[in-house]
Amino acid sequence: MREFTNPAPESPPPVGGLADVVFEYALTDPLHIALGRKDDSGQWRDVTSAEFRDEVVALAKGLLARGVRFGDRVAIMSRTRYEWTLFDFALWAIGAQVVPVYPTSSAEQCFWMLYDAEVSAAIVEHEDHAMTIATVIGRLPRLRELWQLDAGCVRELYDAGAHLDDEVVHRHRQAVTPDSVATVIYTSGTTGRPKGCVISHGNFMFEADTVLRRWEPVFHSKKGDEASTLLFLPLAHVFGRMVEIAAIRGRVRFGHQPQLHAAALLPDLAAFRPTFVLAVPYIFEKVFNASRRKAEKEGKAGPFEKAVDVAVRYAEAVEARAWGLGPGPSAGLRMQHQLFDKLVYAKVRAAMGGRIRNAMSGGSGMDRRLGLFFAGAGVQIYEGYGLTESTAAATANPPGRTRYGTVGQAIPGVTVHIADDGEIWLNGANVFQGYLNNPKATDETLHDGWLATGDLGSLDEDGYLTITGRKKEILVTSGGKSVSPGVLEERVREHPLVNQCIVVGNDRPYIAALVTLDQEAVEHWLQMRDKPRPAPAQLVRDPELETEVRRAVVAANTLVSQAESIRTFRILAQPFTEEHGLLTPSLKLKRRAIEKAYADEVDALYRT
Numbered sequence: 001m002r003e004f005t006n007p008a009p010e011s012p013p014p015v016g017g018l019a020d021v022v023f024e025y026a027l028t029d030p031l032h033i034a035l036g037r038k039d040d041s042g043q044w045r046d047v048t049s050a051e052f053r054d055e056v057v058a059l060a061k062g063l064l065a066r067g068v069r070f071g072d073r074v075a076i077m078s079r080t081r082y083e084w085t086l087f088d089f090a091l092w093a094i095g096a097q098v099v100p101v102y103p104t105s106s107a108e109q110c111f112w113m114l115y116d117a118e119v120s121a122a123i124v125e126h127e128d129h130a131m132t133i134a135t136v137i138g139r140l141p142r143l144r145e146l147w148q149l150d151a152g153c154v155r156e157l158y159d160a161g162a163h164l165d166d167e168v169v170h171r172h173r174q175a176v177t178p179d180s181v182a183t184v185i186y187t188s189g190t191t192g193r194p195k196g197c198v199i200s201h202g203n204f205m206f207e208a209d210t211v212l213r214r215w216e217p218v219f220h221s222k223k224g225d226e227a228s229t230l231l232f233l234p235l236a237h238v239f240g241r242m243v244e245i246a247a248i249r250g251r252v253r254f255g256h257q258p259q260l261h262a263a264a265l266l267p268d269l270a271a272f273r274p275t276f277v278l279a280v281p282y283i284f285e286k287v288f289n290a291s292r293r294k295a296e297k298e299g300k301a302g303p304f305e306k307a308v309d310v311a312v313r314y315a316e317a318v319e320a321r322a323w324g325l326g327p328g329p330s331a332g333l334r335m336q337h338q339l340f341d342k343l344v345y346a347k348v349r350a351a352m353g354g355r356i357r358n359a360m361s362g363g364s365g366m367d368r369r370l371g372l373f374f375a376g377a378g379v380q381i382y383e384g385y386g387l388t389e390s391t392a393a394a395t396a397n398p399p400g401r402t403r404y405g406t407v408g409q410a411i412p413g414v415t416v417h418i419a420d421d422g423e424i425w426l427n428g429a430n431v432f433q434g435y436l437n438n439p440k441a442t443d444e445t446l447h448d449g450w451l452a453t454g455d456l457g458s459l460d461e462d463g464y465l466t467i468t469g470r471k472k473e474i475l476v477t478s479g480g481k482s483v484s485p486g487v488l489e490e491r492v493r494e495h496p497l498v499n500q501c502i503v504v505g506n507d508r509p510y511i512a513a514l515v516t517l518d519q520e521a522v523e524h525w526l527q528m529r530d531k532p533r534p535a536p537a538q539l540v541r542d543p544e545l546e547t548e549v550r551r552a553v554v555a556a557n558t559l560v561s562q563a564e565s566i567r568t569f570r571i572l573a574q575p576f577t578e579e580h581g582l583l584t585p586s587l588k589l590k591r592r593a594i595e596k597a598y599a600d601e602v603d604a605l606y607r608t
């Protein structure tokens with residue numbers, strides 16, 4: 001199949017802007033719990049629709065009083081927290097455009113985004129962020145205001161606008177239309193300078209409302225309960241932003257968690273107890289690997305691996321039944337599954353808060369076996385695919401018809417087309433307006449409403465999309481063999497000791513790889529073998545460790561032809577980090593930067 005269209009249901013065209021629902025819901029259901037917010041003591045407290053509306057109005061008046069006007073661009077540089085959502089809706093209420101900035105951005109990255117977007121005001125989280133922008137503020141002549149969340153800027157703005165009448169906010173809000181620009185989100189910049197994606201209110205309304213209509217049943221842990229989710233994705237990323245908007249529009253109670261590491265995230269999952277989560281595969285990998293390490297420490301590695309096998313086989317049988325290809329789990333498999341549900345699967349669910357039965361995953365590909373395990377363990381993960389340019393999800397696995405290892409079908413109202421060279425093209429009301437100040441890039445990407453994604457993929461007979469690589473990442477060896485590195489890298493990363501893998505070989509005689517280690521997994525691996533902790537340079541030369549990584553490489557090579565296989569590899573002592581400019585803020589590899597930083601190591605892979 002070369003093209004698949006998922007028809008949109010009949011619905012009236014969108015009107016107004018994203019902030020309107022805040023006012024509508026406060027009027028129709030003022031006591032509804034809209035959000036959860038941590039107080040100074042770390043306890044979660046409820047925020048009603050009416051309370052949130054009042055805060056949005058007070059902040060919007062303050063922004064107007066301090067000179068922010070309709071159409072102005074205002075930057076937000078912060079981790080995921082309640083105030084980001086508050087500023088988003090206050091700015092949208094007065095027709096301003098939000099420019100998100102990753103909190104880990106360097107001074108030069110900040111400069112480029114704020115300069116290119118002609119930002120007139122910026123909100124930062126803390127003093128370090130303020131200092132980062134201060135180093136380049138002399139080159140930002142349009143930047144008039146810099147507010148700091150941790151220095152009390154919200155209260156300062158409330159006070160600044162207290163003298164204004166609420167009606168002034170409503171006049172601005174009523175001028176916002178679906179075609180008005182809501183945000184300019186800068187791409188990660190894996191292959192060059194970040195480009196500003198111009199996304200409208202209508203883009204977000206279509207995206208959020210489509211997801212709500214089609215996937216709303218999966219937001220609940222059981223029929224009739226109140227849907228809630230914990231947002232820990234970066235709000236600077238389009239995926240996190242879509243979750244925020246959909247939660248507000250869908251009356252889903254949600255809270256914010258600014259830290260992705262397990263020590264902070266797991267206690268908040270336990271306290272907030274969401275009914276579903278939206279995450280990237282990295283989160284599910286961490287939960288799975290932590291469960292496996294815990295079982296090994298307790299001397300239950302064998303039973304855990306058996307439980308994994310049972311979960312995968314159970315989910316495969318359920319999948320086959322859904323597609324009319326089998327009778328479902330056998331009686332014996334059901335009995336084994338029931339036993340392990342009490343011994344293993346319930347503990348995995350408890351680590352995620354206890355109530356989660358469904359989740360959505362995007363941002364990168366998820367291994368089929370990992371998705372099957374979670375489904376068998378009682379957490380159904382709906383994998384999807386999208387870009388900043390498509391306002392997050394363009395495809396997703398639908399409820400009841402999951403095909404593991406794929407990113408699902410086009411969401412309702414979207415068409416997926418596979419071009420002659422294998423590139424994925426998208427068409428729908430979620431496709432962005434173009435790149436800010438960059439008509440050349442816009443013309444290269446948008447073709448009569450079609451978005452050329454730069455990703456490669458294939459559609460099966462039912463319209464389910466499988467991602468096979470990225471056009472710009474295709475390696476061509478000196479022998480002329482074209483190789484897509486993604487499939488090899490993902491399979492190597494499945495090994496619990498591996499953190500990252502980058503495949504190299506462009507204009508080289510064969511394919512090779514650089515591999516980094518998962519520090520937590522390595523610590524556990526050493527403890528289980530009573531090995532002392534050596535220096536990193538010695539650790540990567542450990543013959544037993546090298547054998548483990550070689551197993552991962554051999555497993556990856558089974559997926560490709562001999563000419564495409566990884567011939568040799570090197571284990572690196574340090575991981576690729578964003579701080580060293582080797583990862584994007586969304587954790588994607590910066591291939592050119594890595595190959596340049598590790599040029600000596602890459603050259604060594606090809607010395608005979």
